Amino acid sequence: MARNVTRTFGQALLGGLLAISLALPSPAMAQRDPAYQEARKAGQVGEKMDGYLGVVGSQPASIQALVADLNIKRRANYAERAQGQRATLQEYAFAQGCILISRTEPGEKYQAPDGSWQTRGAGAPQRDPRCP
Amino acid sequence: MRSANLTKSVRTAHKPDMGKRRVTAGTMAILGSALAAGCITVDAPNEPIVIELNINITQEVIYRLAGDVRENIDENPEIF
Numbered sequence: 001m002a003r004n005v006t007r008t009f010g011q012a013l014l015g016g017l018l019a020i021s022l023a024l025p026s027p028a029m030a031q032r033d034p035a036y037q038e039a040r041k042a043g044q045v046g047e048k049m050d051g052y053l054g055v056v057g058s059q060p061a062s063i064q065a066l067v068a069d070l071n072i073k074r075r076a077n078y079a080e081r082a083q084g085q086r087a088t089l090q091e092y093a094f095a096q097g098c099i100l101i102s103r104t105e106p107g108e109k110y111q112a113p114d115g116s117w118q119t120r121g122a123g124a125p126q127r128d129p130r131c132p
Numbered sequence: 133m134r135s136a137n138l139t140k141s142v143r144t145a146h147k148p149d150m151g152k153r154r155v156t157a158g159t160m161a162i163l164g165s166a167l168a169a170g171c172i173t174v175d176a177p178n179e180p181i182v183i184e185l186n187i188n189i190t191q192e193v194i195y196r197l198a199g200d201v202r203e204n205i206d207e208n209p210e211i212f
Binding site: 031032033070073074077081084085087090091092094095096098099100103129130131132 | 189190191193194195196197198200201202204205208209210211212
C-alpha cells in the first residue's frame, strides 16, 4: 500500500514535471524575434555595458528601429524590476548588462569596459570589474 | 518787433547724430571682422563619445541584483 502510494506520487510528480516543462517558455534563443536574432549573429547589434542594446557601426534604419524598440521595452522592464529590488534604474540595468554580456554567444558583439565593440570569442568576455 | 518768417523754419543743416552713426558703423566693422577672424571650427569625432555614467554603481548592489537579473532573462526572453 505504502509502496503503491509512493509510486503513484512519483508518477504524479513526473507527470507534473513534464507538464511544467512543456508549459514553461523555451530558452531565450527561441523566443527572440528572428530579425533580432539574425542581427545579433551578424554583429549588427551588440550588448552594451549599461544593459541596453547598441547599433554597431552604421546599420540600416530597420536595425536601428529594432534596437530602439527593444531598448524601450528593456527600460520599462528594468524600471519595474528595479523598484521591486529597491535599486535604481541604472543600477538594475548595469547589473543586467553584466549578465547579458557574459551570456553572449561566440561571434556576437558586446561593449568592453573601454567602450569599444568586441566580438565574443570562445573565452570569457571583457567585463567591468564590478560584474559578478 | 516780430521777425518775419517767410517760410517754415527748417531744420539745421548740421546733423547732430552723425557722430553716433559713425561710431555704430565702426562697431559693426570691428564686430564683423572679429566674427570672421574668430570663427571656431568644431570637428565631429568619428567615434561616439562615451560618457561614463556608471561610476556610482557599487559592486555590492550589482551582486545583490545578480540573482534577479538572471531570473529576468528567463522570464522575459523576448526582450533579451
